[in-house]
Structures are given as structure tokens and as C-alpha cells.
Amino acid sequence: MSLHYSTTMQRVQKIIAASGYCSRRKAEKLIAAGKVTVNGQKTLLGDQADPEKDHIMVGSQAIQQEPHLYLVLHKPSGYLTTKSDLWGRRDVMELLKGLPRSVYPVGRLDRDARGLLLFTSDGDFAQKILHPRNKTTKTYQATLNKPLRKDTFEKVKKGVVVERRRVKASLKKNKPKLVELTIHEGRNKVVKKYFKALGYYVKDLKRVAIGNVRLNIPEGRWRYLTAKEKRGLEEHEL
Structure with missing residues (x-):
């Protein structure tokens, strides 16, 4: 496959995950299934692309590179940490209204547990927080x-x-x-x-x-992660 050369070249699955479309592992499965194209050509695992120049599609949906979101939610008891529930039970996404793009929880809290829950559209950031070797x-x-x-x-x-x-x-x-x-x-x-x-x-x-992020908002409310908090989490992981 012939793609643009750039210093921003990245593996296609990383670009898809960074867009918030899905996790990197799910992106790899989509690529293996032949559902991902770059500039109209099917891509293979290991192929790279330029997120600023190349046109990446998953099926009929274009992968857009928009600024990522990083949120803190004070989860109340009684809410599931999931994006949807087959049985119609309350989930944490009901508490995040009016966001400019989709986010997903970083880790989870039990339904009966309360407290701090992170959300992001950045798959790489989520992976850093969750991976056991980083000991967050x-x-x-x-x-x-x-x-x-x-x-x-x-x-x-x-x-x-x-x-x-x-x-x-x-x-x-x-x-x-x-x-x-x-x-x-x-x-x-x-x-x-x-x-x-x-x-x-x-x-x-x-x-x-x-990590360095403390719970400081009322129950059921959310706020954006500050630049200092995000930097502290990332520096800790490194």
C-alpha cells in the first residue's frame, strides 16, 4: 500500500483507537477482518498512515482526528460502569450529557460503589492508566x-x-x-x-x-481533567 510519508506516521490501529472509535485490540480485529481502508485501499495489520493526511474508513464511517476529551466523574451508587445495558439499568453515560464527542470509562467501579471514575476518548491514554506494569x-x-x-x-x-x-x-x-x-x-x-x-x-x-487526581466534585457531577492532572498521570506512567 502506498501512503503519504510523514513524521506523524502511525500504525492504523493506533490511529483508530486514538480517535475514540474503539480500543486498539478491537481495531486490530477490524483490520484483520478487512473492514478498514486507507485512501480507499484495504489495510493490513502493521500498515501505517498519517492521521493528518490519510483518509481512514471503518466500514462506511470516517475516522476523525478531533481533540481528545479527559473527564472526571463522581459516580453515585446504583450506576453501572458501561456505555449501555441490555436490561435498561442506569449506567454512567446517563450522567455525561452534552459532550462534543464520545468517551468511554477508564476502568470501572462496581454498581454499588461510589467515587472517582475517569473517562476519555484517547485509547492510548486509557491503556497507560489500566496496564498493570504502570502500577497506577x-x-x-x-x-x-x-x-x-x-x-x-x-x-x-x-x-x-x-x-x-x-x-x-x-x-x-x-x-x-x-x-x-x-x-x-x-x-x-x-x-x-x-x-x-x-x-x-x-x-x-x-x-x-x-494517581494524582483527587475527588473534589459533588456526587453525580463531572468536570474536565486539568492539564496538570493529565500530565501527572502520564509522567507517573512513564
Whole structure:
């Protein structure tokens, strides 16, 4: 395939993901299925294109390179972290109205959990935050079913085994039953499983920080990520 040469040449799947159309992995599947064209020609995995000059199509839809969005939402309890639900249950996208382009959640929070949730249209940014090797910290406030025992801190220092894998975290007690946990793990329900392994039940869970981004808006509201917050997250990942 003959494409324009430019210092901005990138793999086609990366351009598609960066546009917010889908994840990079999904873009690779679309390319393999022959559904992606560049300047009217079918593209192959590994092909590159210039996002500023080349005309990229997925089926009949053009891939537009628009400024990316980066948002912070204070998720209330009772909302699913998904873009849609087959059973009509409330989802977090209902709280994001009037955006100039589509975004998707970076990670997730359980339906009954509250707190900070990031959204973006930038697939590469999302991948950096989510990839385990980058060890992005997440801080939660958890209300437990009983007061924290003194010996719990010693167990935390050694690491707690969750699903046959030792998980490192830091723990701070705010009140007898209210604690703050900072953890790198992003596995499904890992905080609840972590406390269960220690002999506690989590009655209420609220995420208050991701990396350098703190929760500072009312429940159900959203705001744009500041340039300083975005830079801090990206520098941490590097």
C-alpha cells in the first residue's frame, strides 16, 4: 500500500483507537477482518498512515482526528460502569450529557460503589492508566462491618493473598470502621476481596483518588481533567 510519508506516521490501529472509535485490540480485529481502508485501499495489520493526511474508513464511517476529551466523574451508587445495558439499568453515560464527542470509562467501579471514575476518548491514554506494569495507584475509603484490629496492619505490611496472588497496599485508619486503602491492583472487586481475606466485609466503598487526581466534585457531577492532572498521570506512567 502506498501512503503519504510523514513524521506523524502511525500504525492504523493506533490511529483508530486514538480517535475514540474503539480500543486498539478491537481495531486490530477490524483490520484483520478487512473492514478498514486507507485512501480507499484495504489495510493490513502493521500498515501505517498519517492521521493528518490519510483518509481512514471503518466500514462506511470516517475516522476523525478531533481533540481528545479527559473527564472526571463522581459516580453515585446504583450506576453501572458501561456505555449501555441490555436490561435498561442506569449506567454512567446517563450522567455525561452534552459532550462534543464520545468517551468511554477508564476502568470501572462496581454498581454499588461510589467515587472517582475517569473517562476519555484517547485509547492510548486509557491503556497507560489500566496496564498493570504502570502500577497506577487507586485510593479507596471503605466502611467495614467491624472495627479494624491492630494485627491487621502487620498482615497488610506482609501483603495479603487475593486469589492466589499477594497484593501489596497501604492502609490508614480514619475511624474505627472507616479506613483508607491505596492499592495498585485493578482486578474485579479486588478491594472487597482484599478485606474479605483479612476477615472483614465492606459495607460501603468510595474511590477518592487515581494517581494524582483527587475527588473534589459533588456526587453525580463531572468536570474536565486539568492539564496538570493529565500530565501527572502520564509522567507517573512513564
